[in-house]
Amino acid sequence: YARQVVDTLASPSMQGRGYVNEGDRTAAKYIADEFKKAGLKSFKSTYYQKFSFAINTFPGEVSLQAGSRKLVPGTEFLVGSSSGFISGEYELLWLDKSTAGDKKKLKKLLKQKNEQKIVVVDTAGIQDAFKKAQSWIGKAAGVIHIREKLTWDMSQAISKQFSFEVIRGALAASDKKAAVKIQCKYIPDYTSQNVIGYVEGSQHADSFIVFTAHYDHLGKMGPDVYFPGANDNASGIAMLLSLARHYAKPGNKPRYSIAFIAFSAEEVGLLGSQYFVSNPCFPLKRIKFLVNMDILGTGDEGITVVNATVFDSQFKQLQKLNAQGSYLKEIKPRGKAAISDHYFFTYNGVPSFFIYTLGGIKAYHDVYDKRETLPLTEFEDLFILLTEFTSYIESY
Numbered sequence: 001y002a003r004q005v006v007d008t009l010a011s012p013s014m015q016g017r018g019y020v021n022e023g024d025r026t027a028a029k030y031i032a033d034e035f036k037k038a039g040l041k042s043f044k045s046t047y048y049q050k051f052s053f054a055i056n057t058f059p060g061e062v063s064l065q066a067g068s069r070k071l072v073p074g075t076e077f078l079v080g081s082s083s084g085f086i087s088g089e090y091e092l093l094w095l096d097k098s099t100a101g102d103k104k105k106l107k108k109l110l111k112q113k114n115e116q117k118i119v120v121v122d123t124a125g126i127q128d129a130f131k132k133a134q135s136w137i138g139k140a141a142g143v144i145h146i147r148e149k150l151t152w153d154m155s156q157a158i159s160k161q162f163s164f165e166v167i168r169g170a171l172a173a174s175d176k177k178a179a180v181k182i183q184c185k186y187i188p189d190y191t192s193q194n195v196i197g198y199v200e201g202s203q204h205a206d207s208f209i210v211f212t213a214h215y216d217h218l219g220k221m222g223p224d225v226y227f228p229g230a231n232d233n234a235s236g237i238a239m240l241l242s243l244a245r246h247y248a249k250p251g252n253k254p255r256y257s258i259a260f261i262a263f264s265a266e267e268v269g270l271l272g273s274q275y276f277v278s279n280p281c282f283p284l285k286r287i288k289f290l291v292n293m294d295i296l297g298t299g300d301e302g303i304t305v306v307n308a309t310v311f312d313s314q315f316k317q318l319q320k321l322n323a324q325g326s327y328l329k330e331i332k333p334r335g336k337a338a339i340s341d342h343y344f345f346t347y348n349g350v351p352s353f354f355i356y357t358l359g360g361i362k363a364y365h366d367v368y369d370k371r372e373t374l375p376l377t378e379f380e381d382l383f384i385l386l387t388e389f390t391s392y393i394e395s396y
């Protein structure tokens with residue numbers, strides 16, 4: 001079942017679960033349908049909790065061409081997420097070891113006017129010069145960053161300067177001009193939605209154990225590139241739905257109510273979970289424990305638990321259960337970290353863990369985070385561990 005969920009959510013039809021072609025809505029509909037099939041209850045008349053935010057999107061053409069060579073979107077270049085609408089040819093000014101490797105060269109370079117040009121920044125070996133050149137780089141029309149790995153993100157605003165990330169080797173120092181095109185669409189009030197369901201507890205119906213995972217990802221960059229987000233976080237939704245199906249079965253009915261929340265707009269800045277915490281479907285005080293799951297697709301090296309040091313006794317119990325069942329290689333403790341949807345709950349006094357798997361593939365926020373290569377190595381062991389941990393939470 002988990003494989004089927006990942007395959008569906010990371011498929012091209014989900015458009016990267018972002019805000020181009022309503023990818024988020026398609027994914028939310030799929031999750032709501034799965035909730036319904038499992039037999040989850042909803043707090044309101046639907047599973048959806050709607051909210052709005054500003055977002056910069058790239059539904060149109062994005063291209064970067066040096067001479068006659070068109071770079072490949074996704075694998076050779078990414079558009080900076082805060083870039084505005086742009087089209088034109090620009091002269092390239094390189095800031096790298098050969099042009100800024102010593103003080104004299106750097107001084108000469110920084111005297112050049114760059115307001116109508118693109119600065120190509122390759123920081124390899126020139127960290128100090130790069131720092132000194134910051135304000136000069138800031139004046140350029142655009143910037144190209146040479147990277148070892150391309151990593152995308154999302155932006156809620158458009159900056160004056162457009163930018164690209166280019167993989168090392170895709171541009172040569174002999175490239176002196178580039179033709180660029182970015183057709184962005186800024187949406188000041190996009191409406192997305194969290195998807196929320198629950199199983200009613202048999203003894204403590206008004207108290208909740210909560211599982212959360214974000215279903216959104218980075219969406220699309222131009223017509224041809226989508227970010228599948230198999231590990232981040234189709235894998236977490238696969239676990240959320242697996243647990244929901246498990247606890248909805250009459251034979252597995254929990255004593256406490258268990259809520260399942262699939263958040264949107266995590267990648268924009270934890271917006272879905274922030275909205276929920278401000279507009280909860282049940283009092284936050286009634287949450288006995290919350291487990292947030294983000295990036296569960298590997299596990300060869302075990303898992304990390306954020307907030308382990310804050311909720312020490314629960315963490316020790318989790319380690320004990322793991323040792324007894326010899327499920328995962330290692331459970332690493334980590335302190336507080338504002339890196340996923342547990343954050344606003346923690347901030348508001350809700351006891352919570354955030355779990356992510358370790359080891360395996362390195363793809364992250366790129367076009368390589370695909371369903372085909374996602375191993376789901378420890379998925380079943382982690383599933384069992386989470387059900388045992390839930391029983392423990394119910395027992396105190």
Ligand SMILES: [Zn+2]
Nearest residue numbers: 232233294295
């Ligand atoms: Zn994530």
